[in-house]
Amino acid sequence: xxxxxxxxxxxxxxxxxxxxxxxxxxxxxxxxxxxxxxxxxxxxxxxxxxxxxxxxxxxxxxxxxxxxxxxxxxxxxxxxxxxxxxxxxxxxxxxxxxxxxxxxxxxxxxxxxxxxxxxxxxxxxxxxxxxxxxxxxxxxxxxxxxxxxxxxxxxxxxxxxxxxxxxxxxxxxxxxxxxxxxxxxxxxxxxxxxxxxxxxxxxxxxxxxxxxxxxxxxxxxxxxxxxxxxxxxxxxxxxxxxxxxxxxxxxxxxxxxxxxxxxxxxxxxxxxxxxxxxxxxxxxxxxxxxxxxxxxxxxxxxxxxxxxxxxxxxxxxxxxxxxxxxxxxxxxxxxxxxxxxxxxxxxxxxxxxxxxx
Amino acid sequence: xxxxxxxxxxxxxxxxxxxxxxxxxxxxxxxxxxxxxxxxxxxxxxxxxxxxxxxxxxxxxxxxxxxxxxxxxxxxxxxxxxxxxxxxxxxxxxxxxxxxxxxxxxxxxxxxxxxxxxxxxxxxxxxxxxxxxxxxxxxxxxxxxxxxxxxxxxxxxxxxxxxxxxxxxxxxxxxxxxxxxxxxxxxxxxxxxxxxxxxxxxxxxxxxxxxxxxxxxxxxxxxxxxxxxxxxxxxxxxxxxxxxxxxxxxxxxxxxxxxxxxxxxxxxxxxxxxxxxxxxxxxxxxxxxxxxxxxxxxxxxxxxxxxxxxxxxxxxxxxxxxxxxxxxxxxxxxxxxxxxxxxxxxxxxxxxxxxxx
Numbered sequence: 001x002x003x004x005x006x007x008x009x010x011x012x013x014x015x016x017x018x019x020x021x022x023x024x025x026x027x028x029x030x031x032x033x034x035x036x037x038x039x040x041x042x043x044x045x046x047x048x049x050x051x052x053x054x055x056x057x058x059x060x061x062x063x064x065x066x067x068x069x070x071x072x073x074x075x076x077x078x079x080x081x082x083x084x085x086x087x088x089x090x091x092x093x094x095x096x097x098x099x100x101x102x103x104x105x106x107x108x109x110x111x112x113x114x115x116x117x118x119x120x121x122x123x124x125x126x127x128x129x130x131x132x133x134x135x136x137x138x139x140x141x142x143x144x145x146x147x148x149x150x151x152x153x154x155x156x157x158x159x160x161x162x163x164x165x166x167x168x169x170x171x172x173x174x175x176x177x178x179x180x181x182x183x184x185x186x187x188x189x190x191x192x193x194x195x196x197x198x199x200x201x202x203x204x205x206x207x208x209x210x211x212x213x214x215x216x217x218x219x220x221x222x223x224x225x226x227x228x229x230x231x232x233x234x235x236x237x238x239x240x241x242x243x244x245x246x247x248x249x250x251x252x253x254x255x256x257x258x259x260x261x262x263x264x265x266x267x268x269x270x271x272x273x274x275x276x277x278x279x280x281x282x283x284x285x286x287x288x289x290x291x292x293x294x295x296x297x298x299x300x301x302x303x304x305x306x307x308x309x310x311x312x313x314x315x316x317x318x319x320x321x322x323x324x325x326x327x328x329x330x331x332x333x334x335x336x337x338x339x340x341x342x343x344x345x346x347x348x349x350x351x352x353x354x355x356x357x
Numbered sequence: 358x359x360x361x362x363x364x365x366x367x368x369x370x371x372x373x374x375x376x377x378x379x380x381x382x383x384x385x386x387x388x389x390x391x392x393x394x395x396x397x398x399x400x401x402x403x404x405x406x407x408x409x410x411x412x413x414x415x416x417x418x419x420x421x422x423x424x425x426x427x428x429x430x431x432x433x434x435x436x437x438x439x440x441x442x443x444x445x446x447x448x449x450x451x452x453x454x455x456x457x458x459x460x461x462x463x464x465x466x467x468x469x470x471x472x473x474x475x476x477x478x479x480x481x482x483x484x485x486x487x488x489x490x491x492x493x494x495x496x497x498x499x500x501x502x503x504x505x506x507x508x509x510x511x512x513x514x515x516x517x518x519x520x521x522x523x524x525x526x527x528x529x530x531x532x533x534x535x536x537x538x539x540x541x542x543x544x545x546x547x548x549x550x551x552x553x554x555x556x557x558x559x560x561x562x563x564x565x566x567x568x569x570x571x572x573x574x575x576x577x578x579x580x581x582x583x584x585x586x587x588x589x590x591x592x593x594x595x596x597x598x599x600x601x602x603x604x605x606x607x608x609x610x611x612x613x614x615x616x617x618x619x620x621x622x623x624x625x626x627x628x629x630x631x632x633x634x635x636x637x638x639x640x641x642x643x644x645x646x647x648x649x650x651x652x653x654x655x656x657x658x659x660x661x662x663x664x665x666x667x668x669x670x671x672x673x674x675x676x677x678x679x680x681x682x683x684x685x686x687x688x689x690x691x692x693x694x695x696x697x698x699x700x701x702x703x704x705x706x707x708x709x710x711x712x713x714x
Contacts, residue, residue: 066557072427
């Protein structure tokens with residue numbers, strides 16, 4: 001895509017690089033950050049002080065509105081190094097950009113303009129391009145985020161905000177197929193709430209139920225609907241798909257309780273291209289159990305930016321344990337292979353998902 | 358109460374006071390902070406670096422876990438100057454302390470020990486005692502809070518946290534009786550969620566619906582239950598009471614969707630003492646409308662630390678507007694007067710609610 005005119009970014013380069021201290025294998029998710037970050041301030045109704053500078057701590061007021069009242073949203077995006085050309089390409093940043101402003105709207109926060117989000121990201125990655133891994137399953141994780149900065153503890157929307165982008169080179173998010181606990185007590189989101197937004201509070205609220213499931217030996221929870229605990233929602237921080245023969249079923253977006261994942265929409269497109277029928281609809285635990293017993297449900301997987309496609313090997317609901325033996329997995333691994341190929345440049349980018357830095 | 362042995366607090370005094378720049382009338386809620394703050398760090402499973410120092414900015418990692426994933430909780434407490442003795446007394450800090458750790462548990466955060474919370478607060482207030490107003494309806498608002506500080510964006514509970522207390526002298530929170538909009542689309546909390554916890558995310562999620570109500574000319578929303586939008590929950594950031602003759606009704610706590618307000622429990626006690634019958638139960642909008650029409654529902658009010666007791670003068674549900682004329686208000690104003698008298702020292706503190714600094 002054509003590069004739009006970008007607002008002035010003041011660039012201050014780091015005098016040294018931390019890159020020499022790492023090897024690719026150390027790039028576990030979210031532990032290390034590149035040499036630079038992008039920062040901008042929202043003051044008096046406009047975005048200003050746009051700068052790229054050495055990665056460094058931020059100073060906040062002890063009364064910082066985001067810390068007290070949770071106006072804080074983020075996105076997760078990945079950049080890959082094209083195996084053929086060596087060029088760096090970002091996976092569907094415009095879709096994350098759209099979702100970022102949907103989150104902003106729900107959390108009563110200002111919009112971030114496209115040039116700040118997309119072009120700021122490009123310039124930042126260009127500066128830290130040496131940090132983009134070229135090893136299979138490794139990539140550069142991009143974390144744009146915005147939070148409220150007023151030093152005022154009256155309960156009202158902040159008038160000032162910070163937008164930042166930080167970068168973290170990363171390897172595989174989970175290393176093994178998941179054991180999943182069906183959550184029927186705690187709730188992630190409800191219709192009329194903020195489940196469709198990528199706001200900080202959704203994640204903190206999920207930590208206790210997730211920790212409880214982990215104590216029991218599971219990797220993640222499968223959330224069910226708030227009203228009846230009957231229909232599946234999301235799987236930990238991922239969207240979820242269940243494959244019945246040649247049909248894949250995933251919960252629809254109408255209720256506003258699940259996140260509209262960019263990997264979810266990509267997975268739906270790729271499955272359709274493979275001739276798999278996709279149904280976005282309510283899917284009950286009852287149907288899952290019944291059709292698993294009948295041998296119709298053969299695989300299940302989660303999708304997300306951090307995890308890409310991650311297979312489920314076990315699903316526990318009360319005293320029932322559903323196993324998903326690896327020899328039946330077909331659609332999930334095929335989607336992952338295709339997505340990887342597009343991202344790494346070994347398959348054609350038919351839908352123009354990859355945006356060059 | 359007897360002062361417990363307190364862990365070592367390193368005290369660094371401010372070299373000047375900001376107090377001379379203000380007059381009592383400028384003490385609007387949450388705008389100005391006293392000269393000092395308390396800060397402590399949770400590292401390697403224990404609270405350390407406990408210090409009282411000049412009020413100053415905090416440095417956080419751009420990957421600060423609270424900003425990204427919302428592990429952030431707070432409390433609101435008030436201290437008053439006794440009109441007779443001039444002594445400073447805190448209103449029910451032990452009840453807020455208990456709730457703080459209930460919030461911490463739900464958000465998968467560490468407990469804060471009593472000596473750090475209560476005695477830290479006492480020492481901080483003692484140091485800034487000149488900031489406690491002695492004017493009616495003015496007090497010192499105390500804001501203890503804790504947030505996650507790991508500089509790591511993997512979705513998992515943080516291993517490090519900061520606990521702080523900041524102080525803000527304050528006047529009346531709202532200056533007029535409220536016009537309330539009954540919210541039947543957006544939701545604050547659902548059973549199995551985090552509605553009973555005082556975590557940052559609950560407040561940010563409420564800002565859009567509240568802003569929509571304000572656009573229509575209302576002061577706050579009255580939340581209804583997530584499942585049927587039929588039963589009342591909370592009123593903005595306050596618990597809510599409806600008075601039918603000599604009976605006051607307020608939603609119960611069983612569902613875990615509303616905050617267990619300290620002012621709520623005080624109000625219940627004081628009403629019982631006044632001979633008002635108190636029912637904690639489901640209360641539907643239908644019942645409210647019907648009994649208002651029949652002339653049985655005579656007053657309604659919100660309770661909270663910031664607002665104390667705040668009367669409702671109008672309640673709008675779709676096309677129906679229920680008016681609550683001031684000449685019928687009896688219980689709400691009586692509770693407020695009694696609470697004020699206890700806090701300011703002109704009525705006996707029968708229940709030992711006031712804790713001396």
